[in-house]
Amino acid sequence: MKDLSFDTKAIREGYRTTQEQEHSEAIFLTSSFVFDSAEQAANRFSKEEPGNIYARFTNPTVDAFEKRLAALEGAEACVATASGMSAIFAAIMALVKSGDHIVASRNMFGTSIVLLNTIVAKFKIEISYVDLSNLSQWQSAIQDNTKLFLLETPSNPLGEVVDITALSKITKSNNILLAVDNAILSPALQNPITLGADIVIHSATKYIDGQGRCLAGAVASNSQIIEQVHSFTRATGPSLSAFNAWIVLKGLETLSIRMKAHCKNALKLANWLDKQDQVKKVHYLGLESHPNHALAKTQQSDFGGIVSFEINGGREQAFKVINGVKILSITANLGDTKSTITHPASTTHGRLTNEERQEANITEGLIRISVGLEDVNDVIDDISKALLV
Numbered sequence: 001m002k003d004l005s006f007d008t009k010a011i012r013e014g015y016r017t018t019q020e021q022e023h024s025e026a027i028f029l030t031s032s033f034v035f036d037s038a039e040q041a042a043n044r045f046s047k048e049e050p051g052n053i054y055a056r057f058t059n060p061t062v063d064a065f066e067k068r069l070a071a072l073e074g075a076e077a078c079v080a081t082a083s084g085m086s087a088i089f090a091a092i093m094a095l096v097k098s099g100d101h102i103v104a105s106r107n108m109f110g111t112s113i114v115l116l117n118t119i120v121a122k123f124k125i126e127i128s129y130v131d132l133s134n135l136s137q138w139q140s141a142i143q144d145n146t147k148l149f150l151l152e153t154p155s156n157p158l159g160e161v162v163d164i165t166a167l168s169k170i171t172k173s174n175n176i177l178l179a180v181d182n183a184i185l186s187p188a189l190q191n192p193i194t195l196g197a198d199i200v201i202h203s204a205t206k207y208i209d210g211q212g213r214c215l216a217g218a219v220a221s222n223s224q225i226i227e228q229v230h231s232f233t234r235a236t237g238p239s240l241s242a243f244n245a246w247i248v249l250k251g252l253e254t255l256s257i258r259m260k261a262h263c264k265n266a267l268k269l270a271n272w273l274d275k276q277d278q279v280k281k282v283h284y285l286g287l288e289s290h291p292n293h294a295l296a297k298t299q300q301s302d303f304g305g306i307v308s309f310e311i312n313g314g315r316e317q318a319f320k321v322i323n324g325v326k327i328l329s330i331t332a333n334l335g336d337t338k339s340t341i342t343h344p345a346s347t348t349h350g351r352l353t354n355e356e357r358q359e360a361n362i363t364e365g366l367i368r369i370s371v372g373l374e375d376v377n378d379v380i381d382d383i384s385k386a387l388l389v
Protein backbone atom coordinates (compact mmCIF):
# COMPACT_ATOMS: atom_id res chain seq x y z
CA MET A 1 0.00 0.00 0.00
CA LYS A 2 2.99 2.24 -0.71
CA ASP A 3 1.25 5.06 -2.55
CA LEU A 4 -1.61 5.51 -0.13
CA SER A 5 -1.69 8.31 2.40
CA PHE A 6 -1.14 7.92 6.15
CA ASP A 7 -4.84 7.99 7.05
CA THR A 8 -5.70 5.27 4.54
CA LYS A 9 -2.84 3.01 5.63
CA ALA A 10 -3.83 3.53 9.29
CA ILE A 11 -7.17 1.90 8.47
CA ARG A 12 -6.36 -0.55 5.66
CA GLU A 13 -2.74 -1.77 6.01
CA GLY A 14 -2.48 -5.38 7.23
CA TYR A 15 -6.23 -5.82 6.86
CA ARG A 16 -7.42 -9.31 5.99
CA THR A 17 -10.43 -11.46 6.79
CA THR A 18 -11.01 -15.18 7.31
CA GLN A 19 -13.55 -17.24 5.35
CA GLU A 20 -16.17 -15.94 7.80
CA GLN A 21 -15.79 -12.58 6.03
CA GLU A 22 -15.83 -10.55 9.25
CA HIS A 23 -15.35 -6.84 8.56
CA SER A 24 -13.42 -5.89 11.71
CA GLU A 25 -10.11 -7.75 12.12
CA ALA A 26 -10.49 -11.01 14.05
CA ILE A 27 -8.84 -11.65 17.43
CA PHE A 28 -6.97 -14.96 17.32
CA LEU A 29 -7.01 -16.00 20.98
CA THR A 30 -5.00 -19.17 20.62
CA SER A 31 -1.63 -20.19 21.98
CA SER A 32 -0.78 -22.63 19.19
CA PHE A 33 -1.69 -23.50 15.59
CA VAL A 34 -2.29 -26.96 14.08
CA PHE A 35 -0.71 -28.47 10.98
CA ASP A 36 -2.27 -30.54 8.17
CA SER A 37 0.45 -33.14 8.47
CA ALA A 38 3.75 -34.04 10.11
CA GLU A 39 5.45 -32.83 6.92
CA GLN A 40 3.81 -29.44 7.19
CA ALA A 41 4.87 -29.16 10.84
CA ALA A 42 8.46 -29.97 9.85
CA ASN A 43 8.37 -27.39 7.04
CA ARG A 44 6.98 -24.69 9.31
CA PHE A 45 9.68 -25.29 11.91
CA SER A 46 12.45 -25.31 9.30
CA LYS A 47 10.98 -22.08 7.85
CA GLU A 48 10.61 -23.71 4.40
CA GLU A 49 6.93 -22.91 4.65
CA PRO A 50 5.83 -19.61 6.18
CA GLY A 51 2.99 -19.72 8.69
CA ASN A 52 2.01 -19.75 12.32
CA ILE A 53 3.38 -22.22 14.87
CA TYR A 54 2.95 -20.79 18.33
CA ALA A 55 1.75 -17.40 19.62
CA ARG A 56 5.07 -16.54 21.23
CA PHE A 57 6.47 -16.51 17.65
CA THR A 58 3.61 -15.10 15.56
CA ASN A 59 -0.14 -14.52 15.72
CA PRO A 60 -2.35 -13.16 12.91
CA THR A 61 -3.85 -10.31 15.01
CA VAL A 62 -0.39 -9.28 16.19
CA ASP A 63 0.87 -9.54 12.61
CA ALA A 64 -1.83 -7.12 11.40
CA PHE A 65 -0.77 -4.59 14.03
CA GLU A 66 2.93 -5.01 13.16
CA LYS A 67 2.32 -4.51 9.43
CA ARG A 68 0.15 -1.47 10.00
CA LEU A 69 2.56 0.24 12.42
CA ALA A 70 5.56 -0.53 10.16
CA ALA A 71 3.74 1.13 7.26
CA LEU A 72 2.88 4.20 9.35
CA GLU A 73 6.50 4.58 10.49
CA GLY A 74 7.92 4.07 6.99
CA ALA A 75 9.73 0.96 8.27
CA GLU A 76 10.26 -2.37 6.49
CA ALA A 77 9.13 -4.42 9.46
CA CYS A 78 8.03 -4.34 13.09
CA VAL A 79 7.90 -6.57 16.18
CA ALA A 80 5.13 -5.98 18.71
CA THR A 81 5.87 -6.50 22.40
CA ALA A 82 3.92 -6.72 25.66
CA SER A 83 4.82 -3.15 26.73
CA GLY A 84 6.96 -0.19 25.81
CA MET A 85 9.65 -1.25 28.29
CA SER A 86 9.90 -4.73 26.77
CA ALA A 87 10.27 -3.08 23.34
CA ILE A 88 13.20 -0.98 24.57
CA PHE A 89 14.78 -3.96 26.32
CA ALA A 90 14.32 -6.21 23.26
CA ALA A 91 15.92 -3.63 20.96
CA ILE A 92 18.92 -3.22 23.27
CA MET A 93 19.41 -6.96 23.87
CA ALA A 94 19.12 -7.76 20.17
CA LEU A 95 21.61 -5.14 19.03
CA VAL A 96 24.13 -4.66 21.83
CA LYS A 97 26.41 -7.17 23.53
CA SER A 98 28.68 -7.13 26.53
CA GLY A 99 31.69 -4.86 25.98
CA ASP A 100 29.63 -2.46 23.84
CA HIS A 101 28.73 1.12 24.70
CA ILE A 102 25.38 2.95 24.55
CA VAL A 103 25.00 6.72 24.51
CA ALA A 104 21.59 7.71 25.85
CA SER A 105 19.69 10.93 26.37
CA ARG A 106 19.50 12.07 29.97
CA ASN A 107 15.99 13.35 29.26
CA MET A 108 14.26 9.99 28.81
CA PHE A 109 11.31 8.26 30.43
CA GLY A 110 12.32 7.46 34.04
CA THR A 111 12.01 3.68 33.73
CA SER A 112 14.20 3.71 30.61
CA ILE A 113 17.00 5.20 32.72
CA VAL A 114 16.34 2.63 35.47
CA LEU A 115 16.43 -0.17 32.87
CA LEU A 116 19.82 1.00 31.58
CA ASN A 117 21.36 1.58 35.00
CA THR A 118 20.10 -1.52 36.82
CA ILE A 119 19.48 -4.23 34.20
CA VAL A 120 21.46 -3.45 31.04
CA ALA A 121 24.52 -2.43 33.09
CA LYS A 122 24.63 -5.96 34.58
CA PHE A 123 25.62 -7.30 31.15
CA LYS A 124 28.85 -5.24 31.15
CA ILE A 125 27.40 -2.79 28.67
CA GLU A 126 28.75 0.73 29.17
CA ILE A 127 26.29 3.61 29.28
CA SER A 128 26.92 7.35 28.95
CA TYR A 129 24.34 10.11 29.21
CA VAL A 130 24.20 13.36 27.27
CA ASP A 131 21.82 16.32 27.03
CA LEU A 132 19.25 15.52 24.36
CA SER A 133 19.54 18.74 22.33
CA ASN A 134 23.31 19.07 22.44
CA LEU A 135 24.79 17.56 19.24
CA SER A 136 28.39 18.14 20.26
CA GLN A 137 27.85 16.17 23.49
CA TRP A 138 26.56 13.21 21.41
CA GLN A 139 29.55 13.52 19.10
CA SER A 140 32.12 13.64 21.88
CA ALA A 141 30.54 10.75 23.82
CA ILE A 142 31.41 8.35 20.98
CA GLN A 143 33.96 5.62 21.84
CA ASP A 144 35.42 2.83 19.70
CA ASN A 145 32.85 0.41 21.18
CA THR A 146 29.75 2.66 20.79
CA LYS A 147 26.94 0.67 19.16
CA LEU A 148 23.74 2.56 19.90
CA PHE A 149 22.34 6.05 20.43
CA LEU A 150 19.04 5.96 22.34
CA LEU A 151 16.69 8.90 22.88
CA GLU A 152 13.20 10.35 22.95
CA THR A 153 12.35 13.53 21.06
CA PRO A 154 10.54 15.57 22.17
CA SER A 155 11.32 14.79 25.79
CA ASN A 156 8.63 14.48 28.42
CA PRO A 157 7.70 16.67 30.28
CA LEU A 158 9.70 19.69 29.04
CA GLY A 159 9.64 19.18 25.27
CA GLU A 160 13.36 19.35 24.52
CA VAL A 161 14.11 18.31 20.92
CA VAL A 162 17.11 16.99 19.02
CA ASP A 163 17.65 17.40 15.27
CA ILE A 164 17.18 13.76 14.20
CA THR A 165 18.62 14.27 10.70
CA ALA A 166 21.77 15.95 12.03
CA LEU A 167 22.22 13.24 14.66
CA SER A 168 21.74 10.49 12.06
CA LYS A 169 24.64 11.94 10.04
CA ILE A 170 26.84 11.48 13.12
CA THR A 171 25.63 7.90 13.73
CA LYS A 172 25.95 6.87 10.06
CA SER A 173 29.50 8.11 9.74
CA ASN A 174 30.48 6.28 12.95
CA ASN A 175 28.70 2.99 12.28
CA ILE A 176 26.32 3.49 15.21
CA LEU A 177 22.60 2.65 15.28
CA LEU A 178 20.17 5.47 16.11
CA ALA A 179 17.05 4.42 18.05
CA VAL A 180 14.23 6.88 18.77
CA ASP A 181 11.41 6.26 21.25
CA ASN A 182 8.49 7.92 19.40
CA ALA A 183 5.76 7.36 22.01
CA ILE A 184 5.23 11.02 22.86
CA LEU A 185 4.29 12.08 19.31
CA SER A 186 3.22 8.79 17.69
CA PRO A 187 3.71 8.11 13.96
CA ALA A 188 0.90 10.55 13.20
CA LEU A 189 3.16 13.52 14.07
CA GLN A 190 6.74 12.31 13.50
CA ASN A 191 8.50 9.56 11.56
CA PRO A 192 12.08 9.23 12.85
CA ILE A 193 13.05 6.61 10.23
CA THR A 194 12.13 8.97 7.40
CA LEU A 195 14.36 11.56 9.11
CA GLY A 196 17.35 9.17 9.25
CA ALA A 197 16.93 7.06 12.39
CA ASP A 198 17.49 3.29 12.15
CA ILE A 199 15.01 2.13 14.76
CA VAL A 200 11.73 3.44 16.15
CA ILE A 201 10.50 2.22 19.52
CA HIS A 202 6.96 2.65 20.83
CA SER A 203 5.05 2.41 24.01
CA ALA A 204 1.72 1.77 22.25
CA THR A 205 0.21 2.04 25.73
CA LYS A 206 0.14 5.78 25.17
CA TYR A 207 -1.38 7.48 22.12
CA ILE A 208 -1.63 4.39 19.90
CA ASP A 209 -4.12 2.79 22.25
CA GLY A 210 -5.15 6.28 23.26
CA GLN A 211 -7.82 5.22 25.71
CA GLY A 212 -5.78 3.83 28.62
CA ARG A 213 -6.93 0.23 28.16
CA CYS A 214 -3.82 -1.91 27.82
CA LEU A 215 -0.04 -2.13 27.69
CA ALA A 216 1.68 -2.70 24.36
CA GLY A 217 4.94 -1.85 22.64
CA ALA A 218 6.74 -2.18 19.32
CA VAL A 219 10.09 -1.92 17.58
CA ALA A 220 10.14 -0.91 13.90
CA SER A 221 13.20 -0.94 11.63
CA ASN A 222 14.69 -2.66 8.59
CA SER A 223 13.99 -6.39 8.10
CA GLN A 224 17.43 -7.50 9.23
CA ILE A 225 17.26 -5.67 12.57
CA ILE A 226 13.67 -6.76 13.13
CA GLU A 227 14.66 -10.39 12.60
CA GLN A 228 17.20 -10.02 15.42
CA VAL A 229 14.64 -8.36 17.70
CA HIS A 230 12.11 -11.07 16.84
CA SER A 231 14.64 -13.81 17.70
CA PHE A 232 14.98 -12.17 21.11
CA THR A 233 11.22 -11.92 21.81
CA ARG A 234 10.64 -15.45 20.46
CA ALA A 235 13.25 -16.86 22.83
CA THR A 236 12.44 -14.73 25.89
CA GLY A 237 8.67 -14.30 25.58
CA PRO A 238 7.59 -10.64 25.95
CA SER A 239 5.21 -11.18 23.02
CA LEU A 240 2.07 -9.08 22.64
CA SER A 241 -1.22 -10.84 23.37
CA ALA A 242 -3.70 -11.06 20.50
CA PHE A 243 -6.33 -9.23 22.51
CA ASN A 244 -4.06 -6.29 23.25
CA ALA A 245 -2.82 -6.32 19.65
CA TRP A 246 -6.42 -5.91 18.50
CA ILE A 247 -6.92 -2.92 20.84
CA VAL A 248 -3.85 -1.10 19.53
CA LEU A 249 -4.65 -2.11 15.93
CA LYS A 250 -8.04 -0.41 16.26
CA GLY A 251 -6.28 2.48 18.04
CA LEU A 252 -4.19 3.12 14.93
CA GLU A 253 -7.39 3.62 12.89
CA THR A 254 -8.30 6.77 14.83
CA LEU A 255 -4.76 7.89 15.77
CA SER A 256 -4.43 10.70 13.27
CA ILE A 257 -7.76 12.35 14.04
CA ARG A 258 -7.18 11.99 17.80
CA MET A 259 -3.68 13.50 17.64
CA LYS A 260 -5.04 16.56 15.81
CA ALA A 261 -7.53 17.08 18.64
CA HIS A 262 -4.91 16.49 21.38
CA CYS A 263 -2.64 19.11 19.76
CA LYS A 264 -5.41 21.67 19.32
CA ASN A 265 -6.51 21.32 22.95
CA ALA A 266 -2.92 21.40 24.24
CA LEU A 267 -2.13 24.62 22.36
CA LYS A 268 -5.23 26.31 23.71
CA LEU A 269 -4.40 25.26 27.29
CA ALA A 270 -0.74 26.32 26.92
CA ASN A 271 -1.71 29.77 25.64
CA TRP A 272 -4.15 30.19 28.51
CA LEU A 273 -1.62 29.05 31.15
CA ASP A 274 0.92 31.48 29.72
CA LYS A 275 -1.32 34.37 30.76
CA GLN A 276 -1.90 33.29 34.38
CA ASP A 277 -0.16 35.21 37.19
CA GLN A 278 0.41 32.08 39.31
CA VAL A 279 2.30 30.41 36.44
CA LYS A 280 6.02 31.12 36.24
CA LYS A 281 6.71 29.31 33.01
CA VAL A 282 4.91 27.13 30.46
CA HIS A 283 6.77 24.38 28.58
CA TYR A 284 4.95 23.60 25.33
CA LEU A 285 6.69 23.22 21.99
CA GLY A 286 3.80 24.93 20.22
CA LEU A 287 4.55 28.23 21.98
CA GLU A 288 6.97 30.41 20.03
CA SER A 289 8.71 31.15 23.34
CA HIS A 290 9.86 27.49 23.62
CA PRO A 291 13.57 27.36 22.69
CA ASN A 292 13.01 24.31 20.44
CA HIS A 293 9.87 25.60 18.69
CA ALA A 294 11.57 26.30 15.34
CA LEU A 295 13.51 23.01 15.29
CA ALA A 296 10.39 21.04 16.21
CA LYS A 297 8.58 22.55 13.22
CA THR A 298 11.19 21.14 10.83
CA GLN A 299 10.74 17.49 11.87
CA GLN A 300 7.31 17.04 13.49
CA SER A 301 3.96 17.96 11.94
CA ASP A 302 2.50 19.26 15.22
CA PHE A 303 3.48 19.72 18.86
CA GLY A 304 1.71 16.93 20.74
CA GLY A 305 -0.51 16.75 23.79
CA ILE A 306 1.85 17.24 26.76
CA VAL A 307 1.88 20.65 28.47
CA SER A 308 3.98 21.37 31.56
CA PHE A 309 4.04 24.46 33.70
CA GLU A 310 5.89 25.74 36.72
CA ILE A 311 4.02 27.49 39.46
CA ASN A 312 5.23 29.74 42.24
CA GLY A 313 5.37 28.10 45.65
CA GLY A 314 7.23 24.85 44.91
CA ARG A 315 6.02 21.39 45.83
CA GLU A 316 3.50 22.56 48.44
CA GLN A 317 1.61 24.74 45.99
CA ALA A 318 1.92 22.18 43.17
CA PHE A 319 0.28 19.53 45.38
CA LYS A 320 -2.53 21.99 46.25
CA VAL A 321 -3.24 22.63 42.58
CA ILE A 322 -3.20 18.91 41.76
CA ASN A 323 -5.50 18.14 44.69
CA GLY A 324 -7.76 21.00 43.63
CA VAL A 325 -8.77 19.69 40.20
CA LYS A 326 -12.12 17.94 39.87
CA ILE A 327 -12.17 16.75 36.24
CA LEU A 328 -8.55 15.86 35.45
CA SER A 329 -7.34 12.47 36.71
CA ILE A 330 -4.36 12.40 39.07
CA THR A 331 -2.29 9.72 37.33
CA ALA A 332 1.13 9.48 35.79
CA ASN A 333 -0.19 7.96 32.56
CA LEU A 334 -0.36 10.02 29.39
CA GLY A 335 -1.83 9.84 25.92
CA ASP A 336 -5.36 9.08 27.08
CA THR A 337 -8.69 10.59 26.02
CA LYS A 338 -8.95 11.60 29.67
CA SER A 339 -6.76 14.56 30.67
CA THR A 340 -4.28 13.66 33.39
CA ILE A 341 -2.27 15.74 35.87
CA THR A 342 0.91 14.76 37.68
CA HIS A 343 3.83 16.14 39.69
CA PRO A 344 6.90 14.78 37.83
CA ALA A 345 9.44 15.48 40.63
CA SER A 346 7.66 13.09 43.03
CA THR A 347 6.27 10.53 40.55
CA THR A 348 7.70 9.92 37.05
CA HIS A 349 11.06 11.42 38.01
CA GLY A 350 10.90 10.52 41.72
CA ARG A 351 13.55 7.81 41.49
CA LEU A 352 16.18 10.20 40.14
CA THR A 353 18.62 11.78 42.58
CA ASN A 354 18.16 15.48 43.41
CA GLU A 355 21.14 16.23 41.23
CA GLU A 356 19.77 14.26 38.26
CA ARG A 357 16.43 16.04 38.64
CA GLN A 358 18.15 19.43 38.69
CA GLU A 359 20.14 18.55 35.58
CA ALA A 360 16.90 17.54 33.87
CA ASN A 361 15.16 20.79 35.02
CA ILE A 362 12.40 18.90 36.83
CA THR A 363 11.65 21.50 39.50
CA GLU A 364 9.43 21.10 42.58
CA GLY A 365 6.84 23.52 41.20
CA LEU A 366 6.50 21.69 37.87
CA ILE A 367 3.11 20.18 36.94
CA ARG A 368 2.51 18.06 33.83
CA ILE A 369 -0.79 17.81 32.00
CA SER A 370 -1.50 15.22 29.33
CA VAL A 371 -4.26 17.05 27.53
CA GLY A 372 -7.12 14.73 26.63
CA LEU A 373 -10.13 14.99 24.39
CA GLU A 374 -12.68 16.52 26.75
CA ASP A 375 -13.92 20.01 25.83
CA VAL A 376 -10.73 21.94 26.60
CA ASN A 377 -12.76 24.84 28.02
CA ASP A 378 -13.90 22.54 30.82
CA VAL A 379 -10.29 21.49 31.46
CA ILE A 380 -9.18 25.15 31.56
CA ASP A 381 -12.03 25.99 33.91
CA ASP A 382 -11.05 23.09 36.20
CA ILE A 383 -7.40 24.19 36.35
CA SER A 384 -8.30 27.85 36.78
CA LYS A 385 -10.31 27.02 39.93
CA ALA A 386 -7.49 24.81 41.25
CA LEU A 387 -4.95 27.63 40.71
CA LEU A 388 -6.94 29.85 43.08
CA VAL A 389 -6.54 27.52 46.09
Ligand SMILES: *Cc1c(COP(=O)(O)O)cnc(C)c1O
Pocket residue numbers: 083084085086109111112152156181183184203204205206215216217
Ligand atom coordinates in the same frame (compact mmCIF):
# COMPACT_ATOMS: atom_id res chain seq x y z
C1 LIG B 1 5.31 5.03 28.96
C2 LIG B 1 6.55 5.14 28.20
C3 LIG B 1 7.41 4.06 28.08
C4 LIG B 1 7.14 2.72 28.75
O1 LIG B 1 6.06 2.10 28.14
P1 LIG B 1 5.17 0.97 28.88
O2 LIG B 1 4.18 0.61 27.83
O3 LIG B 1 4.58 1.62 30.09
O4 LIG B 1 6.08 -0.14 29.24
C5 LIG B 1 8.57 4.22 27.33
N1 LIG B 1 8.86 5.40 26.74
C6 LIG B 1 8.05 6.48 26.84
C7 LIG B 1 8.42 7.73 26.15
C8 LIG B 1 6.87 6.40 27.57
O5 LIG B 1 6.08 7.48 27.68
